[in-house]
Every structure is written in structure tokens, then in C-alpha cells.
Amino acid sequence: MTVEAHGTNGAETLLQISGLTKVFGGKGWLPGARRPSVHAVDNVNLNIKRGETLGIVGETGSGKSTLGRLVLRLLDPTKGRIAFEGLDITGISGGRMRQLRSDMQMVFQDPYGSLDPRMKVGAIVAEPMHVHGTEHSSIASRTADILHRVGLAPAMADRYPHEFSGGQRQRIGIARAIALDPKLLILDEPVSALDVSVQAQILNLLRDIQRQSGVAYMFIAHELAVVRHISDRIAVMYLGRIVELAHRDRLYAAPRHPYTASLLSAVPIPDLKAERQRKRIALHGEIGSATALPSGCRFHPRCFKARLVAEKGGVATSTLPSGLALPARCIDTDPTLVESASGDHVACHFPLEPDDTAT
Amino acid sequence: MVSYLARTLVQLAITLVGIVTVVFFLMRAIPGDPALYMLGDFATEASVEALRARLGLDLPVYQQYLLFMQRALTGDLGQSVVTGQPALREILSALPWSLSLAVTGLMIAVALGVPLGILSAIRQGTWVDVTIMLVALIGISFPVFWVGLVAILLLSHQAGLFPALGAATGGGFFTQIHHLMLPALVLGLSVAAYIARLTRSAMLEVLGQDYIRVARAMGVRENRIFFRLALRNAFIPILAVIGVTFAWALGNAILVEVVFSRPGLGSTVLKAILARDYQLVQAGVLVLATGIVLVNLTLDILYGVIDPRMRTGS
Numbered sequence: 218m219t220v221e222a223h224g225t226n227g228a229e230t231l232l233q234i235s236g237l238t239k240v241f242g243g244k245g246w247l248p249g250a251r252r253p254s255v256h257a258v259d260n261v262n263l264n265i266k267r268g269e270t271l272g273i274v275g276e277t278g279s280g281k282s283t284l285g286r287l288v289l290r291l292l293d294p295t296k297g298r299i300a301f302e303g304l305d306i307t308g309i310s311g312g313r314m315r316q317l318r319s320d321m322q323m324v325f326q327d328p329y330g331s332l333d334p335r336m337k338v339g340a341i342v343a344e345p346m347h348v349h350g351t352e353h354s355s356i357a358s359r360t361a362d363i364l365h366r367v368g369l370a371p372a373m374a375d376r377y378p379h380e381f382s383g384g385q386r387q388r389i390g391i392a393r394a395i396a397l398d399p400k401l402l403i404l405d406e407p408v409s410a411l412d413v414s415v416q417a418q419i420l421n422l423l424r425d426i427q428r429q430s431g432v433a434y435m436f437i438a439h440e441l442a443v444v445r446h447i448s449d450r451i452a453v454m455y456l457g458r459i460v461e462l463a464h465r466d467r468l469y470a471a472p473r474h475p476y477t478a479s480l481l482s483a484v485p486i487p488d489l490k491a492e493r494q495r496k497r498i499a500l501h502g503e504i505g506s507a508t509a510l511p512s513g514c515r516f517h518p519r520c521f522k523a524r525l526v527a528e529k530g531g532v533a534t535s536t537l538p539s540g541l542a543l544p545a546r547c548i549d550t551d552p553t554l555v556e557s558a559s560g561d562h563v564a565c566h567f568p569l570e571p572d573d574t575a576t
Numbered sequence: 577m578v579s580y581l582a583r584t585l586v587q588l589a590i591t592l593v594g595i596v597t598v599v600f601f602l603m604r605a606i607p608g609d610p611a612l613y614m615l616g617d618f619a620t621e622a623s624v625e626a627l628r629a630r631l632g633l634d635l636p637v638y639q640q641y642l643l644f645m646q647r648a649l650t651g652d653l654g655q656s657v658v659t660g661q662p663a664l665r666e667i668l669s670a671l672p673w674s675l676s677l678a679v680t681g682l683m684i685a686v687a688l689g690v691p692l693g694i695l696s697a698i699r700q701g702t703w704v705d706v707t708i709m710l711v712a713l714i715g716i717s718f719p720v721f722w723v724g725l726v727a728i729l730l731l732s733h734q735a736g737l738f739p740a741l742g743a744a745t746g747g748g749f750f751t752q753i754h755h756l757m758l759p760a761l762v763l764g765l766s767v768a769a770y771i772a773r774l775t776r777s778a779m780l781e782v783l784g785q786d787y788i789r790v791a792r793a794m795g796v797r798e799n800r801i802f803f804r805l806a807l808r809n810a811f812i813p814i815l816a817v818i819g820v821t822f823a824w825a826l827g828n829a830i831l832v833e834v835v836f837s838r839p840g841l842g843s844t845v846l847k848a849i850l851a852r853d854y855q856l857v858q859a860g861v862l863v864l865a866t867g868i869v870l871v872n873l874t875l876d877i878l879y880g881v882i883d884p885r886m887r888t889g890s
Binding site for chain 2: 286289291314315316318319321322323325326327330331332333334335337344345348349377379390393403
């Protein structure tokens with residue numbers, strides 16, 4: 218499949234997530250004892266089309282990795298539905314799920330922990346083919362072919378993972394993930410552990426693979442800079458919720474959620490003059506605790522926009538125990554993810570307007 | 577692999593020289609004159625001097641050291657003062673009794689401890705896990721001599737299943753095995769508790785690795801994940817633990833030998849200490865230390881076989 222091809226028939230939905238929720242804890246070790254529960258993923262809805270790259274961005278603790286693991290059924294959801302090619306995979310048996318696994322694979326962040334140190338590279342890449350019953354006679358040649366595709370010499374199949382650098386190891390992880398020609402790859406911060414120069418190589422490799430095979434990516438990252446060049450659409454997560462989901466260009470040009478705007482202002486601009494002149498939006502405080510979620514909009518304790526709206530007046534405000542006055546709606550009402558005319562989504566009572574971004 | 581082997585062997589040689597040195601100076605550091613001890617309170621000045629000369633104790637310490645080293649390397653560890661037999665031969669004749677006890681005990685420990693540890697890790701957090709770990713904790717907490725006495729009381733005295741004491745030194749093979757079973761079981765149980773706990777933690781560590789998660793995402797069956805991927809990787813720390821426990825088992829074997837009145841290295845060295853037979857003590861310590869070094873050497877070679885990362889020496 219070429220770029221044009223998945224541009225035109227790419228409208229078909231590959232993965233559909235609706236109302237997905239994952240709660241950790243809540244049940245104690247002893248009967249009757251209750252531990253604090255964490256809503257790691259809270260009522261998330263999103264779609265991934267064939268051949269598309271959806272970037273998922275959020276701070277540590279935003280639930281983005283949990284979301285990836287739920288899609289692969291490495292974790293079972295508490296509520297909600299995950300449909301892969303129209304088939305609900307949340308309730309299906311282990312055997313059926315195992316068959317589907319050849320269509321969705323995962324690449325992990327840590328290129329050291331994700332490769333079995335006791336297996337040779339060739340065996341690592343061939344493992345998924347063995348698991349899914351690829352004909353034995355063709356495995357060796359396919360392994361060599363896949364290694365070549367990720368930029369490794371097929372002769373390297375005979376070596377052990379510890380003989381490779383971090384970037385090479387990540388290539389091995391990618392080779393293993395694409396061995397079965399999956400339709401969906403979950404990339405869980407695949408370049409976060411690598412040097413910047415190597416990051417670019419891996420990102421280019423991933424883009425090349427997508428062009429050749431038409432695989433869809435769910436690309437999880439903790440900063441916006443990394444996903445920019447590879448994503449078609451980007452979902453920004455905060456404390457288990459998607460707060461903004463928009464087309465890449467619109468998200469970067471005109472973020473609508475205050476949280477997205479503050480994340481964007483943390484991305485350095487590679488131009489000294491522009492970098493010195495622009496204003497940075499400092500977030501107030503740390504990401505909140507997922508066990509004690511703020512009332513109303515979970516971002517309100519850290520939101521700069523809410524403060525501005527309250528200062529400007531014209532809306533009903535409430536005063537927090539800290540003495541800070543914020544719009545009452547932000548404190549009382551949890552905003553829902555609303556679709557705009559452009560097809561983008563934002564969950565905010567006072568989304569940023571284009572002229573707001575300069576603040 | 578060859579260079580790995582060569583490196584390990586050089587390390588072995590250095591360790592052995594070190595052991596001989598430490599044993600030599602430890603024996604010299606014991607206060608009192610060995611010659612005086614051996615001859616007793618009524619020895620004449622002249623006979624003490626004669627014995628000192630015969631044992632080489634009149635020479636300067638460095639000469640004694642070189643002489644001792646030279647003799648030790650040729651396998652001459654002097655004579656037992658009590659029996660007059662070569663000390664090494666005395667020790668080596670006691671060794672099989674201890675070794676059979678330690679090896680059988682360790683086999684029981686591995687056969688029990690490793691599967692229980694794996695089961696505990698697979699069923700982490702369930703009542704199976706909690707029960708196994710509780711029993712293991714109790715097993716570690718009770719001293720082996722107490723367990724030995726209780727075992728004699730219950731299994732020999734009350735139930736009459738096993739002989740209580742001795743090793744049937746003159747008896748046939750099966751009688752000897754029968755005598756070995758209870759002490760080996762006692763030794764094995766105490767070591768099994770230790771191995772079970774460490775197997776569990778080694779397994780849990782491997783099971784938390786990303787490559788296990790990848791395997792699950794890939795659709796690898798759970799059985800294969802536990803027994804092929806996890807166990808193979810957990811086996812490296814488990815093997816290390818078994819090596820350490822072998823030394824521990826030999827040490828505990830000494831206690832078990834005393835409780836069960838069995839012959840062996842432990843009882844021989846204990847008797848030698850009480851009789852101030854320092855040549856024999858010296859030989860016993862050397863043989864024991866060498867044995868432990870050899871076990872560790874074997875393990876080092878095994879690591880190289882099972883862990884590819886060890887071979888390149890990085």
C-alpha cells in the first residue's frame with residue numbers, strides 16, 4: 218500500500234474504543250479491607266483508521282500506557298468496549314484472542330528489558346512466526362528479510378541482544394513486531410530511551426515501514442515533539458481522560474485545551490530568536506493524584522485559562538480553599554469531550570480561541 | 577568459551593593459594609605452642625624443642641609458610657597428632673559421609689524448593705503463595721539441629737520409620753541409604769525453604785520484564801511463558817543460590833552429623849578441635865574450603881553454558 222492508497226481508502230475504522238475504563242485497586246487483600254482505587258483509564262473513546270498514526274501524549278500517570286495494554290488485552294478493562302475490525306475483543310476467549318494477536322503487536326520503551334537475553338536475535342524475530350504457525354521452511358528466509366527491512370544485517374541473527382546498542386535493540390524489537398505483518402502496532406514510547414540522533418533514525422524507520430505495509434500505529438509518547446512528525450492525529454491524555462483529540466496540524470497550530478497549550482509551550486523551538494521571544498506557559502503544580510481526583514474538570518487546579526477567565530469576570534466563580542477564585546463550572550462540572558465543526562474534539566468549558574494562544 | 581574457561585581456572589588457582597595462605601596464618605594466630613599442646617604438661621624442655629624442630633616450628637615464619645605452601649601443593653598436610661596417620665587421608669576418608677549427606681540433602685532441597693518457588697510465583701498473591709511462603713519462613717526460622725531432634729523424636733522414636741542414630745558404617749548399601757534418609761531429609765527441608773523463597777523472587781523479577789509482556793502480547797501460551805521464557809532466565813540466579821546453599825548445606829551437614837551421630841567431616845574436625853590435633857583441623861578446613869571453591873568453579877562454568885552474556889566477559 219502506498220501513501221496515496223491509505224489516504225483514500227483509509228477512512229475505514231480499524232480499532233474502535235468506546236467507554237473504556239480501567240480501575241486498579243479498590244479491593245483489599247483481606248475481605249472487607251479496601252485499598253484506594255485508581256482510574257488509570259476513564260471512559261475513553263477513540264478510533265484508529267487503517268494505516269493511520271494516532272499519537273497519544275500525556276505525562277507520567279496519565280494512563281497512556283495502560284490504554285495501550287488494554288487494547289492488546291494485556292490487561293482486562295473494567296468497563297467499555299474495544300472493537301478490532303468490528304469484532305468486540307473485550308469478551309472473547311483466550312484462544313480467539315491468541316489468533317487475533319498476529320494482527321496487533323507492541324514495541325516497548327526499554328530496548329534492554331524487552332528482549333529475552335537468552336535468545337538469539339534470529340530466534341527473537343522468528344518467535345511470533347513460530348507462535349502463529351508460519352510454515353517452518355519459510356521462517357529463516359523471512360527472518361533474514363525482516364532484519365534487512367529494519368536495517369540490520371541478516372548475519373546478525375546469530376548474535377545475542379547484549380551485543381547490540383540501544384538503537385539496534387529497538388530495531389530488533391520492531392523487527393519482531395512486524396514479523397507477522399500486523400495491522401496495528403502499539404508503540405509504547407519506542408524512542409524515549411534512545412539518544413536524539415537515534416530517535417530520528419527509528420522514527421524514520423517506523424514511517425518507512427508504515428508506507429510499505431499500511432500498518433496503523435498507536436504511538437504513545439510523553440512529549441509532543443516526538444509524535445509531531447509521525448502522527449496524523451493526536452490525542453492528549455490527562456489523568457485517564459482524553460482532553461483533546463485533533464488533527465496534527467491543527468493541534469500544533471492552535472491547541473484548544475489549556476493543557477495541550479502548556480505542553481506545546483514546553484517544546485523547544487530550534488530558533489534562538491523565536492525561542493527567547495515567546496512566552497512559556499508554566500503549569501501550576503504537579504499532575505494530580507489519580508486516587509484523589511479533583512472535582513469538576515480534573516485539570517482545574519493547574520489550569521492557567523481558568524484563572525484568566527475568572528480574572529476577566531463575567532462568569533460565576535467559586536473560591537478554592539487556597540483562596541484562588543476559578544470559574545464555578547470548572548470546579549463543579551466535569552467537561553465532556555465535544556466534537557467541533559472541524560471534527561476535532563476538546564473537553565474544556567473555556568477552550569482556547571486562536572487569539573488566546575499568545576498568553 | 578575457551579578464554580572464559582581459562583580465566584575461571586586462573587581465578588581458581590589464585591583462590592586456592594589464598595586459601596592455603598589464610599589457613600596457614602590463622603593456625604599461627606592461635607595462641608600457644610602446638611608442640612607444647614601435643615606433648616602435654618609433663619614434657620621436658622628437650623622433647624618440646626625436638627618436636628618443634630621436627631614440625632619445622634623453629635624456622636622463621638616466612639620459611640614455615642613457604643614450606644607449608646610447598647607441601648600443601650604436593651598434597652602433604654602433615655600427620656594427625658593423635659593417630660599418626662596422614663591428615664589428608666583422615667579427612668578424605670570422612671569426606672564421602674559428609675558429601676553423600678550434603679548432596680542428598682541438596683537434591684531433596686532442589687526437588688522441593690524450586691517447584692514450590694515456581695508455583696508460588698505463578699500464583700502470586702493467592703493463598704497458595706501465602707501458604708508456601710509462610711511454611712518456608714517457618715522452615716528458615718527453625719535451626720536445623722532442632723528440626724533434627726524433632727525428626728528423631730517423631731519419625732524414629734514414635735513412628736519407627738527410620739533409624740535414629742549412626743550411619744551403618746559397616747552395613748550394606750541399602751542399610752546405609754536407610755540411615756541416610758532422615759538426616760538428608762532434615763538437611764534438605766531447611767535448605768528447601770531457602771531455595772523456594774529465592775526461586776520465587778527470581779521468577780517474579782523475570783515475569784515483570786517487558787519481554788514477558790511482549791510474549792503475552794504475541795500470543796505465547798502461559799505454560800510456555802512460565803517454563804520456557806521465565807524459568808530459563810530465572811535459572812541463573814537460582815543456580816547461584818544453589819551454589820551458595822551447597823556451602824551452607826556442608827556447614828549444616830556438620831550440625832546434622834553431630835545430632836545424628838554420623839561420621840563425617842564435621843564430626844572429624846570437631847573431634848580434632850577438642851583434641852587440639854591442629855594438623856587435622858588445618859587439613860579439614862583446607863579440604864572444605866577447596867570443595868566450596870570447586871563447587872563455585874563448576875557453577876561459573878555452568879553460567880557460561882546457560883547465560884550467553886557471561887561468555888563475552890562484558
